[in-house]
Amino acid sequence: xxxxxxxxxxxxxxxxxxxxxxxxxxxxxxxxxxxxxxxxxxxxxxxxxxxxxxxxxxxxxxxxxxxxxxxxxxxxxxxxxxxxxxxxxxxxxxxxxxxxxxxxxxxxxxxxxxxxxxxxxxxxxxxxxxxxxxxxxxxxxxxxxxxxxxxxxxxxxxxxxxxxxxxxxxxxxxxxxxxxxxxxxxxxxxxxxxxxxxxxxxxxxxxxxxxxxxxxxxxxxxxxxxxxxxxxxxxxxxx
Amino acid sequence: xxxxxxxxxxxxxxxxxxxxxxxxxxxxxxxxxxxxxxxxxxxxxxxxxxxxxxxxxxxxxxxxxxxxxxxxxxxxxxxxxxxxxxxxxxxxxxxxxxxxxxxxxxxxxxxxxxxxxxxxxxxxxxxxxxxxxxxxxxxxxxxxxxxxxxxxxxxxxxxxxxxxxxxxxxxxxxxxxxxxxxxxxxxxxxxxxxxxxxxxxxxxxxxxxxxxxxxxxxxxxxxxxxxxxxxxxxxxxxxxxxxxx
Numbered sequence: 001x002x003x004x005x006x007x008x009x010x011x012x013x014x015x016x017x018x019x020x021x022x023x024x025x026x027x028x029x030x031x032x033x034x035x036x037x038x039x040x041x042x043x044x045x046x047x048x049x050x051x052x053x054x055x056x057x058x059x060x061x062x063x064x065x066x067x068x069x070x071x072x073x074x075x076x077x078x079x080x081x082x083x084x085x086x087x088x089x090x091x092x093x094x095x096x097x098x099x100x101x102x103x104x105x106x107x108x109x110x111x112x113x114x115x116x117x118x119x120x121x122x123x124x125x126x127x128x129x130x131x132x133x134x135x136x137x138x139x140x141x142x143x144x145x146x147x148x149x150x151x152x153x154x155x156x157x158x159x160x161x162x163x164x165x166x167x168x169x170x171x172x173x174x175x176x177x178x179x180x181x182x183x184x185x186x187x188x189x190x191x192x193x194x195x196x197x198x199x200x201x202x203x204x205x206x207x208x209x210x211x212x213x214x215x216x217x218x219x220x221x222x223x224x225x226x227x228x229x230x231x232x233x234x235x236x237x238x239x
Numbered sequence: 240x241x242x243x244x245x246x247x248x249x250x251x252x253x254x255x256x257x258x259x260x261x262x263x264x265x266x267x268x269x270x271x272x273x274x275x276x277x278x279x280x281x282x283x284x285x286x287x288x289x290x291x292x293x294x295x296x297x298x299x300x301x302x303x304x305x306x307x308x309x310x311x312x313x314x315x316x317x318x319x320x321x322x323x324x325x326x327x328x329x330x331x332x333x334x335x336x337x338x339x340x341x342x343x344x345x346x347x348x349x350x351x352x353x354x355x356x357x358x359x360x361x362x363x364x365x366x367x368x369x370x371x372x373x374x375x376x377x378x379x380x381x382x383x384x385x386x387x388x389x390x391x392x393x394x395x396x397x398x399x400x401x402x403x404x405x406x407x408x409x410x411x412x413x414x415x416x417x418x419x420x421x422x423x424x425x426x427x428x429x430x431x432x433x434x435x436x437x438x439x440x441x442x443x444x445x446x447x448x449x450x451x452x453x454x455x456x457x458x459x460x461x462x463x464x465x466x467x468x469x470x471x472x473x474x475x476x477x478x479x480x481x482x483x484x
């Protein structure tokens with residue numbers, strides 16, 4: 001049964017242990033989103049490769065293959081559970097390509113797995129953000145003589161960023177929660193630490209409630225900030 | 240014709256999948272011409288215009304612009320488009336830029352003009368279209384007529400040899416139509432070569448040096464404006480004019 005007394009006692013005893021765990025979760029989330037964003041950008045550009053009717057056969061085939069590969073990546077990562085992905089990456093490349101001692105190795109591959117997963121989702125966010133910019137914008141830019149890439153850089157992407165930003169922040173918030181999966185491969189983030197406390201103290205409910213509260217405070221606060229920013233952005237005259 | 244040919248269109252064809260939109264268009268556009276293109280909707284007149292700067296890739300025929308075959312794969316189309324200004328029905332101003340930045344974007348990013356020079360040029364052009372004081376406004380803050388005039392200034396900033404207008408007043412409230420037409424009329428007086436797809440018959444008659452009637456993907460009739468409207472020969476054109484005039 002739940003007891004507030006036990007909860008307070010555990011909190012007092014393990015406070016700094018928890019804080020460090022939360023800190024790790026947040027750092028992992030930041031790194032994972034950074035990896036996800038970089039790779040997601042590459043995947044998204046691969047998927048929207050410009051079909052130029054003037055391309056020769058070779059260029060057309062190369063573009064088709066790149067599009068296909070990027071699409072396959074996104075579909076595979078979105079259609080399998082992240083827990084499974086983390087295990088496969090950890091026990092696959094993680095066991096073969098050792099990076100540092102075991103703790104560093106675990107953390108590196110854990111966060112890489114999350115980044116790879118996040119990339120699939122973020123590439124879709126980026127792709128739809130670019131897709132939401134009206135086609136006339138690209139046409140108008142081409143008509144003043146800009147190349148496809150210049151038109152992207154000066155006209156389409158600045159508008160796409162506005163579409164993408166809210167979803168990007170939401171992905172970050174989601175990732176914070178998902179870092180709890182990393183505890184499963186022995187990375188000492190918030191969830192893993194709660195588990196450790198539970199098994200050490202033979203008290204099982206309260207340690208997890210503390211973890212839940214910590215996740216909640218961080219995630220809830222961040223999402224509120226994001227929606228406030230979003231509201232302000234939609235009010236601005238430039239959309 | 241004694242004047243030099245700016246654009247030569249030979250047997251231009253375009254089909255989208257199984258839909259044949261253009262079935263062989265032949266026309267020469269000379270320097271200083273103001274060509275009004277009219278026709279029923281779905282006749283291919285917008286597609287024809289969009290083929291002239293390769294926004295649509297023709298599936299047959301040839302377009303020669305200033306002596307260069309722009310339908311050839313070897314042609315650098317970006318270079319060609321610098322000399323072909325385009326104004327859209329839906330304005331398509333860059334939503335992330337002010338009116339002034341819309342006009343300077345081409346000169347700065349394409350021609351490599353210095354920012355200060357580009358802004359000076361842009362201010363002159365905005366002045367010319369009657370919007371010298373709205374340079375800092377974003378497109379969303381401007382009325383349709385104002386947006387279209389900025390769009391005209393943006394196209395002019397590249398100092399094009401020809402201007403293409405794709406139904407420039409069709410998306411405008413009736414009371415804003417004249418302010419845009421006035422700008423185009425003044426432009427015609429400067430001797431700018433223009434191709435204008437329009438439904439404004441009165442405007443076509445007044446400003447154009449030639450009027451072209453496109454129907455079912457071919458040019459059915461072409462004449463100087465007075466005769467075009469007074470003595471149409473083609474049966475389809477007769478019934479079209481009877482409905483719209």
